[in-house]
Structure formats: C-alpha cells, structure tokens
Amino acid sequence: MLKIENLYKQFGSLVAIDELNLQVGRGETVVIMGPSGCGKSTTIRTINRLVEPDRGSVVIGDTDVIKLSTDELMQVRKKIGFVFQHFNLISRLTALENVMLGLVMGGIPREIAQTKASEALQKVGLEKHSSHKPTEMSGGQQQRVGIARALAFEPELMLWDEPTASLDPILVREVLVVMEELAKYRASTMLVVTHELSFALHVADRIVLMDKGKIVEEGIPSQVFLKPSSSIGQQYKELIEYQMNTSALTLAGKRIA
Numbered sequence: 001m002l003k004i005e006n007l008y009k010q011f012g013s014l015v016a017i018d019e020l021n022l023q024v025g026r027g028e029t030v031v032i033m034g035p036s037g038c039g040k041s042t043t044i045r046t047i048n049r050l051v052e053p054d055r056g057s058v059v060i061g062d063t064d065v066i067k068l069s070t071d072e073l074m075q076v077r078k079k080i081g082f083v084f085q086h087f088n089l090i091s092r093l094t095a096l097e098n099v100m101l102g103l104v105m106g107g108i109p110r111e112i113a114q115t116k117a118s119e120a121l122q123k124v125g126l127e128k129h130s131s132h133k134p135t136e137m138s139g140g141q142q143q144r145v146g147i148a149r150a151l152a153f154e155p156e157l158m159l160w161d162e163p164t165a166s167l168d169p170i171l172v173r174e175v176l177v178v179m180e181e182l183a184k185y186r187a188s189t190m191l192v193v194t195h196e197l198s199f200a201l202h203v204a205d206r207i208v209l210m211d212k213g214k215i216v217e218e219g220i221p222s223q224v225f226l227k228p229s230s231s232i233g234q235q236y237k238e239l240i241e242y243q244m245n246t247s248a249l250t251l252a253g254k255r256i257a
Contacts, residue, residue: 001026001060002024002189003057004020004022004023004043004056004059005059006019007019007020007053008053009039009042009054015212016039016042017043019214020214021215022043024191025189028189028206029190029192030190030205030207031199031207032044032191032193032194032210033207033210034210034211035211035232038211038212039214040193041162043193044159044193046058047065048065048073048080049073050082053066060076060079060157061156078155079156081150081153081155082158082159083160084161084163085161085163087166089145089146090134091135092133094130094132095121095126095129095134095145096131098145098149099152100113100116100152101149102152102153103116103153117130123151125144126141126148138171139166139168140172144175147178147179147182154188156188157189158189160179160190160192160193160194162193162194162195163179163192165195176198176199180199180202197243200221201240207219209230210232211231217229217232
C-alpha cells in the first residue's frame with residue numbers, strides 16, 4: 001500500500017529525515033512514536049508532499065508521489081485523508097459545511113457532497129451537531145469534524161499528525177475513541193504520529209520508533225514496549241511501568257482510605 005525508500009530531508013544544518021525506509025500494508029494501522037524533534041511529523045507530511053523531501057521515493061500503490069506534477073498530486077491527495085494537530089475549520093461555516101467544502105471544491109455535486117458529509121459526521125458521532133459552527137463546539141468535537149472532513153473523501157490512506165496534541169487532556173479520549181473505531185473496522189490504511197501510549201498499545205498493528213530522523217526500532221506493541229532493543233524503546237517501557245505502578249499505588253491508597 002505504502003512504501004517509503006531512502007527518504008531524506010534537511011532543513012539548513014538539521015537533518016530531519018535520514019535515509020528512512022518504511023512499508024505499510026493495506027488495512028494496517030502503524031503508529032510512529034519518538035521524542036519531540038525526531039522527524040515524525042516531517043516524515044508523515046512528506047507522504048502527500050506538504051513537505052518536499054530532498055530525495056527518496058514515496059510509493060502509494062503503484063504511484064511514486066514524489067514524481068507527480070502539481071495536477072497529478074492534487075488527484076492523488078483526494079485518496080489520502082490528513083488529520084492535523086490543529087482543527088483548521090472555517091469559523092463562519094457549520095460542521096456540515098466544513099466537511100462538504102473540500103468535496104464541492106473538488107467538483108462533486110453539492111447534493112452528493114452533502115450526503116457524504118452527513119455520513120462522515122455520523123461516523124464520528126456528530127450527526128446532531130451538523131448545524132453547529134466551530135465556536136459552538138468543544139475542542140474534541142472540532143477535531144472530530146476535522147476527522148470527518150478527511151473521511152468524507154473515503155480515503156485509501158489516513159494520515160494522522162498528532163491529532164490530540166492541541167486538546168485538553170479531558171477531551172483527548174473522545175478523539176481516541178473515534179480513531180480506535182476507525183482502526184477496528186479497517187476502512188483504510190492508517191499511519192499515526194502520536195504520543196498517546198494507550199492508543200498505540202490497544203490499536204497499533206505495528207509500532208515504529210524514531211530518533212534523530214531514523215527508525216531505530218519497529219515491531220508489534222508487545223515486542224517494542226515489553227522487550228525493546230533500542231534505548232528509545234527502553235524509555236517507553238520504563239514509562240509504561242511507571243504509569244502502571246502509579247495506578248496500582250493510587251488504587252491501593254483508595255482501598256486503605
């Protein structure tokens with residue numbers, strides 16, 4: 001489905017992606033994790049050329065996205081859903097209109113676009129909020145509108161760039177629930193950049209750990225987080241153990257009280 005080979009991107013003296021190679025199978029959910037600044041977001045943004053790599057190839061199906069002209073790229077992007085850190089909604093438009101906009105601009109008749117947008121809002125549990133404007137919705141609801149906007153195109157590939165990073169902790173769960181449901185039904189291939197350990201543990205088919213622009217470890221969650229071979233993996237293992245111990249101590253304290 002997706003094959004990245006020898007991908008390289010440099011910003012000034014900073015090497016953001018260093019000869020990276022990655023394959024993602026059709027219907028697979030792959031989570032990319034690693035410390036801030038390791039190149040996760042840059043990597044995912046090169047896939048639909050929001051960031052232009054210096055060299056390498058990004059092949060989706062049989063198409064090398066890097067070699068496409070601007071017009072050809074716009075056509076391929078219709079098959080790729082992208083959910084950003086920030087909601088990027090138009091404040092004067094309703095939820096339904098925000099989801100419809102890209103479809104209509106892409107040449108889809110308004111009635112068909114409205115049907116697709118309504119179905120997408122239903123998938124993220126916002127069918128009753130279709131007439132609400134962004135200011136009338138919580139951050140979590142706004143992000144779900146952003147997800148619906150991506151889903152409306154019925155993409156073959158869904159890219160998620162830290163979709164919960166801009167949310168208050170109390171709102172994160174509602175977005176993760178939607179992501180988990182989408183992953184479970186395998187409607188599209190998913191590549192997710194996130195710091196959310198719970199999502200990675202429960203949903204990912206494969207974890208990819210990055211550091212300094214390189215993949216330093218990859219495998220199924222139980223392998224990467226329980227028996228890591230990299231220093232980054234070891235740090236995640238220690239974090240999970242700390243969280244588990246903290247939870248156990250909290251529960252024990254409640255019982256004593």
